[in-house]
Amino acid sequence: MNNTVLAILVVLLGICVALAWTNPGTQDYGEYLESLISQALARMDETESARLQQDVRDMLKSNGKFVITSFIRPNTTLRNYGLFSIFESRAVGLRLVALGLGRQFIPLQGDNSDELTRKLGQMILTPTR
Secondary structure, eight states, X not given: OOHHHHHHHHHHHHHHHHHHHTOOOHHHHHHHHHHHHHHHHHTOOTTSOHHHHHHHHHHHHHHHHHHIIIIIGXXXXXXXXXXXXXXXXXXXXXXXXXXXXXTEEEEEEOOOHHHHHHHHHHHHHSOOO
């Protein structure tokens, strides 16, 4: 085996070790979801009433971790492939699929944080009968 092939193998092995080491877990995914919701709050649709916007912002700012833990994490499946993971969440009628790679998340399908924020807000703020 010549030195070039050996160097390529060492680099590939190093990349694989780095990806395995930085493969995100469920806590990282929860933080990712919190950031999605925060981004959605920052650009909340102007068609929503000012009162609803403020109520949703206040609720999610004070209870964001609880919302993620209560509504989304129990409805999330994690497929861990060692070097990367695929997270799929189904909650409040929405489906989010994200690829976790190197402590980063890449939305694959259904990345609609605005709709998620709106539905969570309506669900929490609408009185039950």
